[in-house]
Amino acid sequence: MKDDTGHGSRVTGHSGPLSGRGIVVTRPPRQAERLAKLIRAAGGEAILYPVIEIRDVDDPARLNGLIDRLDEFD
Secondary structure, X not given: OEOOOOOEOOOOOOOOOOOOOEEEEOOOHHHHHHHHHHHHHOOOEXXXXXXXXXXXXXXXXXXHHHXXXXXXXX
């Protein structure tokens, strides 16, 4: 479908502030669905594209050591 400018447009069938817009959601899958529902409720199309994975650390002592030294980093 073309809009008035001759460019392609998306049609979602919903109205709202995000109507006709595709929004890329880069959150991890477990976090993405809630945001995707909000986007859909506002009339947008949620495009799920996770780019990071959040996991537990293997060695918390190492992480805590880095946290203790944060003031040493730029």
